[in-house]
Amino acid sequence: MAIFTIKNTDNKKILCTQSPKNFAPLNEIECATKEDVANAFIRAREAQSEWKHVPIQKRIELLERLATIISQQKERIIDVVISETGKPKQEALSMEVYSALDSIVFYCKRAKKWLADESIKLHGPMRFLKKCKVIYKPRGIIGIITPWNGPFILSINPVIQCLLSGNAAIVKPSEVTPLSGQLVEEMFVLAGAPKNLVQVLIGDGEVGEALITNKPDKISFTGSVATGRKVAEQCGRLLIPFSLELGGKDAMVVCEDSNIKEAAQGAVMGSCMNAGQYCCGTERIYVTESIYDEFVEEATNITASLNQSDQDIADVGATFWDKQLDIIDDHVKDAVAKGAKILVGGSKNPSLKGLYYLPTVIVDVDHSMKIMQEETFGPIVCIMKVKDEEEAMRLANDSKYGLNGNIWTQNLNKGLAMARSLDTGACSINDMAMSYGLNEVPFGGLKESGLGFVNGKEGFRSYCHAMPVVIGKKPSSIYPYTQKSYHQLEQAIKLFFDNKLFRKLFG
Ligand code: NDP
Numbered sequence: 472m473a474i475f476t477i478k479n480t481d482n483k484k485i486l487c488t489q490s491p492k493n494f495a496p497l498n499e500i501e502c503a504t505k506e507d508v509a510n511a512f513i514r515a516r517e518a519q520s521e522w523k524h525v526p527i528q529k530r531i532e533l534l535e536r537l538a539t540i541i542s543q544q545k546e547r548i549i550d551v552v553i554s555e556t557g558k559p560k561q562e563a564l565s566m567e568v569y570s571a572l573d574s575i576v577f578y579c580k581r582a583k584k585w586l587a588d589e590s591i592k593l594h595g596p597m598r599f600l601k602k603c604k605v606i607y608k609p610r611g612i613i614g615i616i617t618p619w620n621g622p623f624i625l626s627i628n629p630v631i632q633c634l635l636s637g638n639a640a641i642v643k644p645s646e647v648t649p650l651s652g653q654l655v656e657e658m659f660v661l662a663g664a665p666k667n668l669v670q671v672l673i674g675d676g677e678v679g680e681a682l683i684t685n686k687p688d689k690i691s692f693t694g695s696v697a698t699g700r701k702v703a704e705q706c707g708r709l710l711i712p713f714s715l716e717l718g719g720k721d722a723m724v725v726c727e728d729s730n731i732k733e734a735a736q737g738a739v740m741g742s743c744m745n746a747g748q749y750c751c752g753t754e755r756i757y758v759t760e761s762i763y764d765e766f767v768e769e770a771t772n773i774t775a776s777l778n779q780s781d782q783d784i785a786d787v788g789a790t791f792w793d794k795q796l797d798i799i800d801d802h803v804k805d806a807v808a809k810g811a812k813i814l815v816g817g818s819k820n821p822s823l824k825g826l827y828y829l830p831t832v833i834v835d836v837d838h839s840m841k842i843m844q845e846e847t848f849g850p851i852v853c854i855m856k857v858k859d860e861e862e863a864m865r866l867a868n869d870s871k872y873g874l875n876g877n878i879w880t881q882n883l884n885k886g887l888a889m890a891r892s893l894d895t896g897a898c899s900i901n902d903m904a905m906s907y908g909l910n911e912v913p914f915g916g917l918k919e920s921g922l923g924f925v926n927g928k929e930g931f932r933s934y935c936h937a938m939p940v941v942i943g944k945k946p947s948s949i950y951p952y953t954q955k956s957y958h959q960l961e962q963a964i965k966l967f968f969d970n971k972l973f974r975k976l977f978g
Contacts, residue, residue, distance in 0.1 A: 503681075578931060594977055647792050717750075738854075741903035767834060791826070796828060810835055896915050909926075915930075
């Protein structure tokens with residue numbers, strides 16, 4: 472079973488993809504060679520050297536045209552994404568189309584303000600001697616390397632931000648979903664973007680590597696921990712700034728005082744959305760023993776009622792990649808061999824031809840099992856009984872990952888206190904992980920789940936270099952150093968730092 476293969480002909484690699492829905496051949500695409508990657512950089516440099524001078528209002532106008540194009544082309548985007556992923560139509564519309572439009576509208580509205588020069592009020596004695604501005608300069612070429620689980624949105628979202636801030640983008644989408652990646656370039660062409668400002672290079676990991684070797688001015692990487700480590704090593708050697716958005720093993724803590732019905736719904740949605748192939752998917756659910764039976768019954772009933780189908784209208788679609796299906800199967804089998812119990816599902820879907828794993832509820836799990844340790848990325852509601860909230864929090868933090876988490880309680884203050892002690896980049900209370908979809912906030916993982924931020928003001932500005940420009944009111948030079956100048960400095964230190972009122976006024 473394979474959904475893509477790479478043929479080697481005449482020193483060219485050809486990527487042949489098949490649909491995970493039914494293995495129908497999709498397309499044969501020539502992979503970029505090392506030379507193609509180098510040439511893309513030459514074209515991108517030229518395009519960016521003009522784009523960086525284009526006034527922000529004109530850049531916003533391009534992105535606004537892009538929004539119109541995406542809206543007009545939504546059926547095509549949905550068709551391509553579904554052909555490569557087997558997602559239900561509603562997930563293609565919400566995760567890929569809605570999120571792209573939302574991101575454009577959000578950043579267009581704020582770009583002028585966030586890119587404007589900032590006057591900085593200096594503190595201490597310097598405030599009398601200098602002025603300072605921070606200006607946000609585009610970095611240049613941004614290399615964007617993306618995974619297959621959100622194949623359109625995870626590629627286009629960084630491009631939107633990096634173009635608005637004056638950069639050119641070269642995108643390397645996953646070999647599993649190349650056509651969805653190509654849509655990004657196509658949409659920008661339709662929107663009338665300057666030539667070569669957005670280029671998509673198709674290929675495997677070697678193309679990703681070549682993208683880094685050509686020294687872009689920043690790498691924005693989304694993908695697995697294993698590849699993220701390689702990317703970080705390569706960027707480190709070449710001193711290229713980078714951000715890493717990596718995998719997760721998100722925990723959900725269900726407290727005794729939670730609304731059990733709502734928590735069970737959140738658990739099933741968080742675990743099964745995108746057929747579980749969501750970086751912030753709910754992968755471990757800790758439920759306190761007093762409510763455990765009721766919670767498990769609710770979650771089991773909801774999971775059993777889900778409609779898994781290869782048709783457009785479905786609750787749970789395909790696993791996008793045969794390799795991932797094998798990982799899910801392996802994790803479930805390992806858990807069962809170590810004593811876990813399946814309440815619903817627990818196997819590939821025998822009535823569907825493609826890559827479908829049944830929505831599953833698994834209980835009696837513990838931390839010796841792969842399913843509680845490694846990213847499973849499947850539609851698995853994985854529930855563990857715990858004595859109390861303290862044990863739940865200890866186990867939630869017992870992971871090498873730290874992307875998101877969620878806490879379910881009707882006591883908001885308690886929920887906030889628990890969120891504070893969760894070792895994750897973000898947390899939801901009485902909701903599944905949502906923060907990637909909220910453009911207002913920075914998104915980034917802790918521990919092995921990532922480095923740096925995407926989204927929000929912090930993520931947006933990371934496509935710029937924040938350059939302080941200091942304006943001297945008086946020349947800095949106090950040469951020659953003399954006994955007198957030394958004494959004056961001593962006096963100033965005494966005045967500003969030994970006096971509590973001065974510290975308060977000028978600190
Ligand atoms: P991979 O790490 O396998 O691949 C990610 C991208 O890196 C692909 O385009 C891949 O190309 C490319 N690549 C592979 N090798 C190299 C290399 N040596 N140098 C540069 N690039 C390379 O991840 P997956 O595609 O399997 O994506 C799933 C992972 O992404 C999961 O762990 C998921 O949690 C994570 N993810 C994290 C998100 C976050 O925001 N934190 C969001 C979404 C997903 P190719 O595919 O062609 O090999």
